[in-house]
Amino acid sequence: MRILIVYGTTEGQTRKIAEFVADIVREHGHEAALFDASAVAETAPARCQAAILAGSVHMGRYQSALVHHARAWHEQLNAMPSVFISVSLSAAGNDPHERSEIDEIAQTMLRDTGWHADATLHAAGALKFTQYDFFKRWIMRAIAKQHQADASKDSDTEYTDWSAVKAFVESFLAKLPTGDSTKAG
Numbered sequence: 168m169r170i171l172i173v174y175g176t177t178e179g180q181t182r183k184i185a186e187f188v189a190d191i192v193r194e195h196g197h198e199a200a201l202f203d204a205s206a207v208a209e210t211a212p213a214r215c216q217a218a219i220l221a222g223s224v225h226m227g228r229y230q231s232a233l234v235h236h237a238r239a240w241h242e243q244l245n246a247m248p249s250v251f252i253s254v255s256l257s258a259a260g261n262d263p264h265e266r267s268e269i270d271e272i273a274q275t276m277l278r279d280t281g282w283h284a285d286a287t288l289h290a291a292g293a294l295k296f297t298q299y300d301f302f303k304r305w306i307m308r309a310i311a312k313q314h315q316a317d318a319s320k321d322s323d324t325e326y327t328d329w330s331a332v333k334a335f336v337e338s339f340l341a342k343l344p345t346g347d348s349t350k351a352g
């Protein structure tokens with residue numbers, strides 16, 4: 168089966184997650200069609216039988232290119248198995264308020280685009296102080312403090328729970344219809 172994987176990223180963590188997802192997809196005998204949302208053809212879903220979209224939250228929003236494609240493709244996505252991976256710093260903590268806020272951000276995006284994803288994973292992202300400009304550094308120190316993350320050092324910290332991402336993707340793959348000749352095992 169050919170599986171479309173499209174990601175929106177600003178500092179690169181969601182690209183890293185999408186590449187990890189593509190590796191799992193291939194390990195399970197499928198073909199991974201992996202694209203950055205800012206450089207994917209409008210026709211990309213046409214040759215795919217399932218889809219995984221991923222985007223990261225910046226000031227309460229996902230990348231506009233990702234949202235654009237979710238909206239433009241919603242009918243095709245709704246006609247195939249599809250899931251969403253939402254990457255944020257809020258997903259790194261256990262605060263129920265933050266968790267419900269981040270889920271509301273994801274559900275609002277899905278509602279606004281008309282895409283009915285079969286499931287959403289809230290994946291923890293990363294703090295990348297080495298990549299931030301002055302303003303991002305300032306914003307992220309404040310956000311990191313709210314999350315009790317260590318923003319005192321100007322280094323990068325990865326919060327992504329790779330085993331949770333793997334479990335989510337493998338559960339999605341296990342539910343795909345079988346019988347496709349390209350699927351091994």
Ligand SMILES: Cc1cc2nc3c(=O)[nH]c(=O)nc-3n(C[C@H](O)[C@H](O)[C@H](O)COP(=O)(O)O)c2cc1C
Nearest residue numbers: 177178179180181223225226227255256257292293
């Ligand atoms: C300027 C900025 C704003 C952010 N805003 C939010 C936010 O509103 N909520 C949140 O949970 N995380 C927020 N984050 C954390 C990002 O979602 C996290 O760093 C993620 O790993 C970024 O993924 P990316 O590298 O794929 O862009 C923000 C990060 C930056 C740099």
